[in-house]
Structures are given as C-alpha cells and as structure tokens.
Amino acid sequence: xxxxADNKLKKLVIVGDRVLVKPKKESEKTESGLYLPPGxxxxxxxxxxxxxxAGPGYPIPMQTDDDEPWKAEEDKxxxxxxxxxxxxxxxxLQKAAFExxxxxxxxxxxxxxxxxxxxxxxxxxD
Numbered sequence: 001x002x003x004x005a006d007n008k009l010k011k012l013v014i015v016g017d018r019v020l021v022k023p024k025k026e027s028e029k030t031e032s033g034l035y036l037p038p039g040x041x042x043x044x045x046x047x048x049x050x051x052x053x054a055g056p057g058y059p060i061p062m063q064t065d066d067d068e069p070w071k072a073e074e075d076k077x078x079x080x081x082x083x084x085x086x087x088x089x090x091x092x093l094q095k096a097a098f099e100x101x102x103x104x105x106x107x108x109x110x111x112x113x114x115x116x117x118x119x120x121x122x123x124x125x126d
Contacts, residue, residue, distance in 0.1 A: 023049040
C-alpha cells in the first residue's frame with residue numbers, strides 16, 4: 001500500500017476518550033514583532049491544534065442477561081460519544097497531553113478532559 005496524506009493515519013485506532021491532535025504551526029514572532037527562539041511555544045501551558053482522529057468515547061458496560069440464549073450476541077461494551085470530533089480545532093492543556101511522532105509528523109494524544117475549548121466550522125445549534 002502506498003503511503004499518502006489521505007491514508008497515513010488510516011491504520012491508527014485511538015482508544016477510549018482520547019483524541020489525536022496535529023499541533024498548529026505557531027508563529028515565530030510575537031504580536032509586537034519580536035522573534036522567539038525555537039522551543040518557546042512548546043513550553044506554554046496551553047496548546048492548540050486540529051483533531052485528526054477521535055476515540056469512540058467513554059465505555060459503559062452493558063448488563064448481561066444470560067437467561068435469554070436466543071438473543072443475538074452483540075457487543076458487551078457501549079460508548080458515550082465524545083464531544084470532540086475530527087476536524088475541530090482544540091485548545092488543550094499541555095501537561096495532560098502525550099507527544100508522539102508518527103511517520104515523521106508530531107502529534108499529541110489528548111484525553112477529552114484536558115480539552116478546554118473546541119472550534120467547529122459547522123453551526124452547533126442547527
């Protein structure tokens with residue numbers, strides 16, 4: 001299989017209530033025009049980036065009724081879905097995130113509880 005930008009992350013499975021975030025390219029200058037040395041942006045307590053993959057959510061175990069053997073076997077675990085979705089821009093706490101490098105790219109694995117704010121292109125209330 002040829003590696004392209006579209007299928008590079010296809011084999012990744014994000015577990016539970018976590019999301020995979022591609023960090024935004026930060027400006028090397030401050031608003032006043034001062035150039036920042038490398039690594040300054042990475043040390044900030046709050047980071048931002050785009051969610052490229054999201055886990056299934058918070059697992060909820062299902063009740064097992066063994067007295068009805070005629071019922072079809074289905075998954076024993078259901079999930080409460082995450083509020084974060086692929087394509088959202090997330091602002092998250094750096095200390096709760098795990099930095100990973102995959103296929104030469106830098107990503108963060110962030111639990112939903114560490115996400116402070118989401119920006120979504122579509123209207124949330126429609």
